[in-house]
Amino acid sequence: MMLLCCGATLAQDTSGASAGRLIRQALAEDYQPASQLPVGPSAYPYGINPLTGLPYPDDAARERRNLIVKVSNWPPEVRPQHGINQADIVFEYEAEGGVTRFAALYRSNAPAKVGSIRSARLLDIELLTMYAALLAYSGTSGPLKSIYETAPFRPALLSPSLNDNCETAGFCRDETLWDRSYEHTLFGDTQMMWQRADLRNANIGYRAVGFAFSLDAPAGGTAVLDVYTNWYNRTDVRWQYDDVHERYLRYADGSAHLDAADGSQLAADNLIFLQVPHNRRPDLFQPGSIDESYEVALWGRGPAYVLRDGRRIAGSWHRPEQHRGAALQLTYADGAPITLKPGRSWVTIMRGLDSVVFSEQRAELGAAAFNASDAQG
Numbered sequence: 080m081m082l083l084c085c086g087a088t089l090a091q092d093t094s095g096a097s098a099g100r101l102i103r104q105a106l107a108e109d110y111q112p113a114s115q116l117p118v119g120p121s122a123y124p125y126g127i128n129p130l131t132g133l134p135y136p137d138d139a140a141r142e143r144r145n146l147i148v149k150v151s152n153w154p155p156e157v158r159p160q161h162g163i164n165q166a167d168i169v170f171e172y173e174a175e176g177g178v179t180r181f182a183a184l185y186r187s188n189a190p191a192k193v194g195s196i197r198s199a200r201l202l203d204i205e206l207l208t209m210y211a212a213l214l215a216y217s218g219t220s221g222p223l224k225s226i227y228e229t230a231p232f233r234p235a236l237l238s239p240s241l242n243d244n245c246e247t248a249g250f251c252r253d254e255t256l257w258d259r260s261y262e263h264t265l266f267g268d269t270q271m272m273w274q275r276a277d278l279r280n281a282n283i284g285y286r287a288v289g290f291a292f293s294l295d296a297p298a299g300g301t302a303v304l305d306v307y308t309n310w311y312n313r314t315d316v317r318w319q320y321d322d323v324h325e326r327y328l329r330y331a332d333g334s335a336h337l338d339a340a341d342g343s344q345l346a347a348d349n350l351i352f353l354q355v356p357h358n359r360r361p362d363l364f365q366p367g368s369i370d371e372s373y374e375v376a377l378w379g380r381g382p383a384y385v386l387r388d389g390r391r392i393a394g395s396w397h398r399p400e401q402h403r404g405a406a407l408q409l410t411y412a413d414g415a416p417i418t419l420k421p422g423r424s425w426v427t428i429m430r431g432l433d434s435v436v437f438s439e440q441r442a443e444l445g446a447a448a449f450n451a452s453d454a455q456g
Contacts, residue, residue, distance in 0.1 A: 091254065092292070100418055103274055106178050113203070117286070118132050118290070118292040118293065118418075118421075119132065119288065119289070119290050119291035119292055119416070120289055120290060120291040120408050120416050120443065121288050121416075122288075123286075123288070123320065125377050126141065127288060127374060128140070128141075128167065128186055128187055129188060129286055129288055129289070129290065129406075130145070130167035130168055130184060130186055130210075130290070130424075131167050131168075131422055131423060132186070132292025132419065132420075132421035132422070132423075133185060133187070133293075133421045133422065133423060135186075136187055136188070139189075140186055140187050140188075140189075141284060141430060142284045143186065143189075143273050143274060143282055143284055144157055144186075144211070144212065144213050144235075144273070144281070144282050144283055144284055144285060145184060145185070145186050145211060145213070145237040145285065145287060146184070146185045146186070146212060146213045146214075146215065146269055146272060146273065147163075147182050147185075147199050147203065147206055147210065147213065147214045147215065148177070148182075148183050148185065148193045148194070148196060148199065148215045148216075148267060148272075149180060149183075149198065149203065149206055149214075149215065149216040149217070149328055150180065150182075150193065150194055150195065150196060150201055151180060151181075151182055151195045151196070151197040151242065151263055152178070152181055152183040152314070152331075153169070153178040153179065153180075153191060153215075153313065153314065153400050153456070155172075155314070155331075155332060156258070156259055156260075156263065157222050157259070158331060158336065158337070159336070159337040159338055160181070160193075160194065160195065160338065160339060161190070161192045161193055161194055161195075161266060161332070161339045161340050162183070162190035162192055162193035162194070162269075162338065162340050162368075163181065163183055163338050163345055163365050164338045164341075164343055164345060164346065164423075165184050165185065165187075165188035165189075165190040165193075165340070166183035166184055166185055166188075166341070166423065167184055167185060167423060167424075168183075168184040168423065168424050168425075168426060169181050169182070169183050169184070169347070169423075169424075169425050169426065170182040170183075170184070170206060170426045170427075170428065171270055171316075171400055171425065171426070171427045172202060172280070172344050172375060172427075172428040172443070173310065173357070173373070173375075173430075174200060174372060175371060175373070176311065176313070177282075177310040177311030177312070177313035177314070177397050177432050178310070178313055178314075179310055179314065179316075180197060180200070180363040180396065182202075182203060182206050182445045183207075184210060184212065185269055186339070188238070188269075189269045189270045189273070190268075190269055190340065190416070191268050191270065192266050192267070192268065192340065193266060193267050193268075193269055193407055194265060194266035194267055195216065195253075195259075195262075195263045195264060195265055195266045196250065196266060197217050197262070197263075197265075197268050198216055198217050198218050198219055198220065199216040199218075199223070199227065199238075200223070200372045200375075201218050201223065201360070201372060201373070201374050201375065202218070202227075202375040202377060202428075203415075204227075204230070204232075205375070205377045205378065205401075206377075207235060208232070208401065208405055209287060209289070209377075209398070209404075209405065209406040209407065210404070211285035211287050211403045211404040212235065212285075212287070213235045213236075213237060213272065213273075213276055213281065213347075214232075214235060214236055214237065215237040215238065215267055215269075215272050216236075216238050217238065217239060217240070217250075217262070217265050218238060218239065218240035218359075219231075219240070220401065221247050221252070222363040222364055223363070223372075224240075227302075228241070230452045231290070234279050234281045235276075235281055237250075237275060237276070239265070239271050239355055243272075243275060244314070245276060247271075247276040248271055248272055249268030249269070249270070249271030249272055249275075250265060250266075250267050251265075251266060251267075251268070252264045252265055252266075253265075253266055258351070261433035267440065271332050281380065284311045285404055286345045286404060287404045287405075287406045288404065288405070288406060289398075289405070289406030289407045289408050290323070290406070290407070290408075290409065290419055290424070291408075291409075291416035291417070291418045292418055292419050292420070292421045293418035293419075293420075293421075294420075294421065295418075296387060296388040296390065296420070297387075297392055297417060297418055298427075299392070300388060300390035300391055300392040301435045301437075302389060302390055302391075302439050303320070303342050303386060303390065303391040303438065304319060304320045304389055304438065304439060304440065304441050305317065305318070305319050305320075305321075305391065305437070305438040305439075305440060305441045305442050306327075306350060306386065306432065306435060306436070306437055306438075307436040307438070307442070308320040308427065308429070308435050308436070309434070313330060314332055315331070315332060315333070316329065316330070316331055316336075316427075317329070317330040317333075317442065317444075318330070318347075318350055318386075318425075319361070319444075320389045320441075321346075322389070324346075325348075325349050325388065325389075326346050326347060326422070327346060327348075327350055327425075328345070328346050329344065329345040329347070329425075330366060330444060333444065334437075335444075344364075346423070346424075347377045347423050347424060347425035348387065348419075348420045348421070348422030348423050348424065349385065349386065349419045349420055349422065349423070349424040349425070350384075350385070350386040350387075350424075350425055350427070351383065351384070351385055351386075351396075351409065351419075351425065351426045351427070352383060352384040352386075352426075352427050352429060352432055352435055353377075353381060353382075353396045353407075353426065353428050353429065354381045354383070354425070354429055354430070354431055354432045355375055355376060355381055355396075355428050355429070355430075356375075356376040356381075357373040357374070357376075357379055357430050358373060358374040358375075358376055359371075359373060360373070360374050375428060377398060377428070378398050378401050378406075379397075379398065380396060380397040380398070381395065381396055382394075382395060382396075382432055383395055383396040383409055384432060385417050385419065386438075387419060387420040388420060392417055394409055394410055394411050394412070394417050395409070395410050395411075395412070396408070396409055396410075397409075397410055404456070407426075416426050432445045
């Protein structure tokens, strides 16, 4: 794979730490500080992906549209999922009752198998708007069906419930997973999804602005090497900072959380935790209904933590407008942007940040899994 940046071309070494050094060196020598152009939150050098702050790997990635795929994370039998480590950004949020779900956002990579794919929620409307994205999902609950199917963003939706099937859009059942419930056997081919959008003239390479990036870590912050969250005793998540590869590794229910595509451990360069109101919608869901999901009010502003390079920074998230392509901004109290490390980000949306436990010491865990950085660029 080749990295293109502002006229420069770099053959990417995928051997873990050396790949990271090559990327940082290329970026530093080419567009920063040479061009003196900002890397977000509203302007980016040509050829730079606003989702990652890194060069698009090829022209196809630059020209295609952001694609969000809804991926199951419950029950534990759905793990390991496929293709998560190929996402530029992953949003994790509560689907209902302490059960989390992923909204994996793809642009740089086009994995042939992502999933298992599950249903959409109210929050996904905000995400597809923020990132001017296509949305791939299995279906919706009854109360949300008409909202999705009659909305102005209808051409951006990809789903078997909308007659997008295995042959035409890459939504296929994996019949080898006989030990799983049927609803956890649907997977998707992102390349076919983009081809399906091409036929609708919907595969337009919109930009989504909001994140700012810098090779240099911000001054200050607090040393944090271990982050723990417990979702109402349904599942727990731990992230630990890997000093060698300079990124965070994910554990679920005490074990390394792997990607079934290559056996690598889920990893991120940035961890972002957002405190967001979760509102009930009695106009859509009757009290006690089994399909009730919350309105996650991801607009306005609220508290946030950003973790990069083994340190935690306190700040705020801000979504200034609810129009297409205006994504989240992360700022200090004075409004200055918090800069992320160029790379992949994992965004966790919580009811309250007081439920996240940060520690300067790593908790003792079992044998380390194969490190994701050894298999990725």
